[in-house]
Amino acid sequence: ATPALSAADNKNIVRRKLTGYVGFANLPNQWHRKSVRKGFNFNVMVVGESGLGKSTLVNTLFNTALYPPKDPKQPSLEIIPKTVAIESTSADIEENGVRLRLTVVDTPGFGDFVNNDESWRPIVDSIESRFDSFLEAENKVNRTNIADTRIHACVYFIQPTGHSLKPLDIEVMKRLHTKVNLIPVIAKADTLTDEEVTAFKKRILADINYHNIQIFEGPRYELDDDETIAENQEIMSKVPFAVVGANTEVQIGNGRKVRGRRYPWGIIEVDNEDHCDFVKLRQMLIRTHMEELKEHTSNVLYENYRSDKLTSLGVTQDPSVFKEVNPAVKQEEERALHEQKLAKMEAEMKMVFQQKVAEKESKLRQSEEELYARHKEMKDQLEKQRLELEEKKNRLETGRPLEEKKGRKGFSLR
Numbered sequence: 274a275t276p277a278l279s280a281a282d283n284k285n286i287v288r289r290k291l292t293g294y295v296g297f298a299n300l301p302n303q304w305h306r307k308s309v310r311k312g313f314n315f316n317v318m319v320v321g322e323s324g325l326g327k328s329t330l331v332n333t334l335f336n337t338a339l340y341p342p343k344d345p346k347q348p349s350l351e352i353i354p355k356t357v358a359i360e361s362t363s364a365d366i367e368e369n370g371v372r373l374r375l376t377v378v379d380t381p382g383f384g385d386f387v388n389n390d391e392s393w394r395p396i397v398d399s400i401e402s403r404f405d406s407f408l409e410a411e412n413k414v415n416r417t418n419i420a421d422t423r424i425h426a427c428v429y430f431i432q433p434t435g436h437s438l439k440p441l442d443i444e445v446m447k448r449l450h451t452k453v454n455l456i457p458v459i460a461k462a463d464t465l466t467d468e469e470v471t472a473f474k475k476r477i478l479a480d481i482n483y484h485n486i487q488i489f490e491g492p493r494y495e496l497d498d499d500e501t502i503a504e505n506q507e508i509m510s511k512v513p514f515a516v517v518g519a520n521t522e523v524q525i526g527n528g529r530k531v532r533g534r535r536y537p538w539g540i541i542e543v544d545n546e547d548h549c550d551f552v553k554l555r556q557m558l559i560r561t562h563m564e565e566l567k568e569h570t571s572n573v574l575y576e577n578y579r580s581d582k583l584t585s586l587g588v589t590q591d592p593s594v595f596k597e598v599n600p601a602v603k604q605e606e607e608r609a610l611h612e613q614k615l616a617k618m619e620a621e622m623k624m625v626f627q628q629k630v631a632e633k634e635s636k637l638r639q640s641e642e643e644l645y646a647r648h649k650e651m652k653d654q655l656e657k658q659r660l661e662l663e664e665k666k667n668r669l670e671t672g673r674p675l676e677e678k679k680g681r682k683g684f685s686l687r
């Protein structure tokens with residue numbers, strides 16, 4: 274789409290078809306290539322009681338053994354930690370030349386204690402401390418290339434009880450929803466029937482609504498086309514995603530191997546949308562909404578945290594001052610400026626192009642006129658020659674009898 278131009282600019286711009294390759298169509302690719310070279314990063318947190326299939330799902334999502342298999346030996350009770358731990362695992366994964374640095378933050382121990390009242394605290398602390406380090410880095414003089422360790426998405430695993438949310442779920446979600454993009458999922462959905470899943474989803478959403486918990490809602494619609502809007506609605510209609518994880522392949526009827534879980538009564542295929550919502554969750558996290566998750570983290574969640582923090586530190590935010598120090602606003606302004614520049618460049622290119630076309634056209638017209646004049650001149654000349662020849666011919670033809678007559682006359686005269 275053409276960046277916004279003023280009405281006056283628009284009036285001056287005539288749409289022209291280019292007759293040759295100019296090259297500014299490559300502009301988006303230049304940006305794209307730069308991002309590809311730099312690589313992308315994505316930080317996702319998984320929260321849920323142990324055994325709900327968190328590590329299995331992450332491995333299934335990224336199709337890689339990000340999590341090493343768990344030690345089958347259960348730790349003895351004495352060495353089980355008394356608090357929720359925060360464990361971060363990073364991996365560089367690459368697909369078709371695009372690099373993604375993926376960090377998965379796990380919260381082992383969550384919900385596993387007799388008293389889980391404070392289970393949310395280490396999780397909230399971790400999210401906030403990541404905001405804090407970002408804030409600190411932003412305030413440094415050298416602000417280029419800040420490592421973004423902020424959590425971009427939090428997949429919250431709900432136990433497949435089929436009842437409703439537990440008080441712990443509600444408590445934790447309430448603590449987290451203003452700080453992170455919450456994506457609730459029903460864990461191990463293969464343990465419920467389709468009807469149970471549908472009813473469970475309804476009750477979960479009702480609970481979430483009742484407690485005013487804000488879950489991630491996908492991109493805002495304003496700028497999107499109908500197809501994107503429909504795609505987003507399709508994804509969002511599945512929330513909370515009923516997921517199944519499996520890192521092993523099983524053979525199905527036609528000999529094809531698929532990722533899934535085998536049961537005496539049949540096979541649940543992870544990548545089959547009729548069987549579970551895994552595909553939709555992956556689409557949201559990785560294929561369509563990753564950028565949106567990151568933007569929302571940066572522009573809304575982090576910004577709110579940041580302004581609250583500054584206010585609590587006694588920094589009053591006079592809007593003009595805020596604008597000056599607010600990197601998100603600044604970045605937005607820089608982007609707008611950049612877009613303006615691009616628009617100007619494009620307009621200039623179009624103008625130059627138009628000028629060139631006009632020049633060519635007038636030259637062509639001139640040479641056409643010249644050609645026509647020459648043509649006319651030649652035609653006139655030829656016509657003149659033809660008339661002369663005609664006259665000569667006539668004279669020759671009529672000349673003989675005339676001479677004869679003359680001769681006869683002369684003769685008779687003689």
Ligand code: GDP
Pocket residue numbers: 322323324325326327328329330343460461462463464516517518519534
């Ligand atoms: P975590 O503790 O939440 O990381 O859970 P794990 O990924 O280690 O999984 C715990 C157990 O549940 C393992 O035996 C998995 O094979 C099994 N499991 C994982 N995902 C699923 C699932 O979607 N459905 C079923 N039925 N079992 C699962």
